[in-house]
Amino acid sequence: MDDRLQDEELAKADIRDFGRLKEERGPYENMWREIDERFPDGAGGFDQVTPGGIRGAQNFDVTHVTALERFAAAGVAITTPEESQYIRPKFADDELMKIREVRLWCERAGNRLYAIRHASRTGFGTAANEDWDQLGRYGTSPMWTEKRPDGTGLFYRTLHLSETYIDTDFSGLVDTVFRCFKRTARQLSQQFGKAALTPKMIDALENGKEHTQFEILHIVMPNDWWDKDMLDYRRFPIGSRYLALDEKIYLRRGGYHTMPIAVSRHSTSPREKYGRSPAIKVLPAIHGANAMRRTTLRAAHKAVDPAILFNNDDGVTRLSTKPGGLNPGLVSEDGRVLVARMPGGEAGLPFAENEIEVERGVIRTAFLEEFYKILTDPNSRMTTTEVLEVMAKQGVLVRPFASRYATEKQDPVSQREMDIALREGQLEAMPEVVREAGAWPVIEYENMLAAMARAEAVGRTMRYIEALTPMAQIDEGATFDWLDMDELAPGVARELGVNPSYIRDPKVVAQIRSQRAEDKQAAIDAEAMEKSAGAALDLAKAGAVQGGM
Incomplete structure (x- = not known):
């Protein structure tokens, strides 16, 4: 234990803040427990089921489960498509971006950042899928981006919401994360070193109890003591503290130059800190589909294996309902059947199935399944202009959360990657003209969401050119004099995300x-x-x- 790190008043303040955040999060947890029960393929965390325990016993319809899987997979595909280079650094100053040297630096930097993110062992693909899955379940998802301790690159990890508590700044953006988790004495020794451990942890290690668990509180928030000229934890704008809750002892105090945990929310209402997910929004429809599915299963069971009607059992003590079974004495001498099926509810099954499909449609729409089908339809024969127009129209479905996802997840993660890469010498220095301007790049993503955002502008341009073409045939092309091709050609290239190196100086x-x-x-x-x-x-x-x- 390092006495220089200890601050009793700060520890009390951190514990008070943790209590406040737990109280704020409390009202959401009953809803999240129900989500865990309805989506049994996740890690759980709120439903208190023992490891290996069975969840989802109340499910009779699994539309919501498969819809969430598609939501997560398609979310990754349209935001961070691993099969193509989608990271595009740029500068907000349009005059800088007109300089070819600057554009080429942005292209090379984007290629390098893509390679860093998708290198082996980073786990970005897994974390991104888990992130979208958690957004679809709970509506709030934190992702941790950090350097590997051995210096072999970055790693990405989606943190489960059950161990995460958040707070926001004055503008409503998440700037504070409290993580409460348990680790064994052995694991804590590996992470912090034996010298940093508390007396109880050292005792556990030295007395054969290295698997004893201890509760740790990790606080990541703006540093109130930030002073860039200092040489300790105060030099970081983002503070980081690990506190052993039982003994109120800090294991480590440090910090970050950029926020390491980016927390995104699917959608929120005014005064809400935690987001609302598609699953939360259609929970009544999930209940309805399950209730109706349970009823139709019972009706189908009755239709297939109905109750039997007797006029008089007349000594009948046993019926054989198996294939080829023999039931003597159940036909009268004149051939009349003495036993009949009890009328069941099979006549109402088609109506019930239609009603279930209505609820399923609500669920699929909430998880944007119709939108994703349009994007992934292999049989589409639309022209480029038609595709852009359809994407612009369907983009209405994702606008409520697309801009939030870009602001709260994509931009913070990208800025952290760039900051680390520049500090570690993994990116070439910015051009002199950029350094003189004191500019810092922003990151744009060349993915389907970006294409949808640009689709309307590009679509209008293409429609304008198509409208002029018949007129140009009449006046021998004079109509095209209205088009400034020197602006149009590179402008459309930028809108379509064409690599700068493909465009001539x-x-x-x-x-x-x-x-x-x-x-x-x-x-x-x-x-x-x-x-x-x-x-x-x-x-x-x-x-x-x-x-x-």
């Missing part, structure tokens, strides 16, 4: 045009000289003919 374009003009003029001059030479030859021939006469 304006100076090179000017040289090509100058050369083309020179070649054209040379051809004209050559043709003129050929015509002049031909005319001179004709005159000479004419003179010779006259002289001969």
Whole structure:
């Protein structure tokens, strides 16, 4: 234990804040426990089921379970598609972005950041899927981005909401995260070193009780003592403290240059800290589909294995209902059947199935399944313009949460990656013109969400050009004089996310045009000289003919 890290008053204040955050989160937990019961394929955490215990026993319909799986998989595919390079750094200053050197640096930086994120052992793909899954379940999901202790790159980990408590700044963005978790004495020794442990932890290690668990509170929040000129934990703008709750002893005090835990929320209402998920919004529909499915299963069971009606059992003590079973004495001498099926509810099954489909449709819509089908339809035969228009219209479905996800998850994670990469020398230095301007890059994502955001603008441009084309055929192309091609061509390329290296430098374009003009003029001059030479030859021939006469 390092006495220099200890602060009794600070520990009391941290514990008081933790109590306040627990009280604020309390009203949500009953709802999250019900979510855990309805979605048994997750880790749980709120339902208090023992490890290996069975959850989901109340489910008779699993539409919501499969819808969540598609929601998570498609969410990853349209935001961080691993199969293509989607990270695009840029500068907010348009004048800087007109400089080719700056654009090429942005392209190279984006390629490097993509390689860092998707390197082996980072676990980004797994964390991203878990992040979207948790957003679909609870509506709030924290992701931790950190350097590996051995210096071999980054790792990403989605933290379960059950161990996470959040607070927001004045603007409503999450800037404080309290994590409460349990670790064994052995694990804590591996993480912090034996010298940092509390007396009880050391006692457990030295007396064969290394698997004894201890409750740890990790606080990550803005540093009230920030002073960049200091050499200890005060030099970081983001403070980090690990507190052993039982003994009120700090194991470590440090910090970060950027927020390591990005917390995103699917959607919120005014005055809400924690988000609301698609699962929460359609919980009544999930209940309804399950209740109706249970009823139809009972009705189908009755229809397949109905009760039996007797006029008089007349000594019948046993019925064989198995295939090929023999039931003597159940037919009268004149062939009349003495036993009949009791009428069941099979006549109402089609109506019940229709009602279940209505509830299932509500669930699928909440999880944006219709939207994802449009994006992944392999049979689409639409033109580029039609695709852009459809994406723009369907983008209405994702706008309520897309901008929030970009602000609360994508941007903080990307900024942390860039900060670490620059500090570790994993990115080349920014161009001198950028450093002189004191600019810092922002990250744009070249994915389906970005395409949808741009689709309307690009679609309008394409429709305008298509409308001008018939007119240009009438006036021999004069209509196109209204188009500034020098702005249009690179502008559409930017909107479509074309790599800057694929677009020529304006100076090179000017040289090509100058050369083309020179070649054209040379051809004209050559043709003129050929015509002049031909005319001179004709005159000479004419003179010779006259002289001969």
